[in-house]
Amino acid sequence: MSPALVFDLDGTLVDTAPDLLGALNSVLVRERRRKVDLADLRHLVGFGARSMLAEAFRMTGDDADPDRLPELIDSFIAHYRSHIAAASRLFPGVEETLAALKAGGAKLGVLTNKPQELTDLLLPALRIDRFFGAIHGAGRYGYSKPDARVFHHVVDELGHGAALMIGDSATDVATARAAGVPVILVSYGYTPEPAHT
Numbered sequence: 001m002s003p004a005l006v007f008d009l010d011g012t013l014v015d016t017a018p019d020l021l022g023a024l025n026s027v028l029v030r031e032r033r034r035k036v037d038l039a040d041l042r043h044l045v046g047f048g049a050r051s052m053l054a055e056a057f058r059m060t061g062d063d064a065d066p067d068r069l070p071e072l073i074d075s076f077i078a079h080y081r082s083h084i085a086a087a088s089r090l091f092p093g094v095e096e097t098l099a100a101l102k103a104g105g106a107k108l109g110v111l112t113n114k115p116q117e118l119t120d121l122l123l124p125a126l127r128i129d130r131f132f133g134a135i136h137g138a139g140r141y142g143y144s145k146p147d148a149r150v151f152h153h154v155v156d157e158l159g160h161g162a163a164l165m166i167g168d169s170a171t172d173v174a175t176a177r178a179a180g181v182p183v184i185l186v187s188y189g190y191t192p193e194p195a196h197t
Contacts, residue, residue, distance in 0.1 A: 002106060003181075004160035006151060008167035009112035009119065009137075010045050011189030013094050014126060016114075017045055018087035023080035024056055027072055033060040045190040048113065049073045049080075081118060085125035091188060098131040109134035109154040113144045113171070133158050146174035151181070 010016045017038055025035040036056050044052045053072050057064040064072060101108060108131050112119055116137035123129035134157035138144045141153070155163045165176035168189025176183035 003162035003164050004107040004155050004158045006109045006111050006154050006163055006165050008172050009110055011168040012186055014088055016088045017042055019083050022083055023076045024052055026079045027076050042190050049076045084121045102131050107158040107160050108132050109158050111136050111154050113138045115139050145171050146178050148178035151175055151179040
């Protein structure tokens with residue numbers, strides 16, 4: 001029996017940076033700050049709205065007021081939710097690869113630190129939810145990647161024992177190591193430096 005394949009989402013299956021950039025710039029413009037560009041954002045994808053906003057505020061002037069950060073995060077998420085797949089695209093070859101793996105009988109899952117609600121909107125919008133037997137985003141549990149428990153939840157839902165992680169970041173490597181499984185890293189994605197295994 002072949003192992004279950006557990007995929008990261010942002011930077012592995014989907015290029016979400018353009019829509020995340022749109023949400024970030026909507027907040028910056030509302031706060032009378034300059035917009036940032038895609039090159040400024042790519043290394044921040046995968047670390048959450050709080051980190052993206054904090055870094056964008058530092059890049060465009062003073063730090064964000066900590067008391068206003070929850071409001072800014074809510075505004076960011078509201079914009080992103082309403083534009084969830086406006087410019088996000090599958091990386092080249094992803095749909096064909098998922099289709100071939102599924103047709104070959106592979107058990108496929110998604111494990112992401114993107115909030116579950118947003119994950120549940122994005123995958124159907126890109127018409128790839130049909131490939132996955134388990135989809136786990138942040139917020140389902142009190143812990144997330146790189147905690148091995150979330151990886152094991154996905155594998156358990158797939159009804160499989162053997163598994164491997166496929167991702168693009170050091171977080172994905174750490175998740176696989178914590179779970180005691182092999183990891184495959186894609187050669188593209190958002191990690192500024194190669195994450196070596």
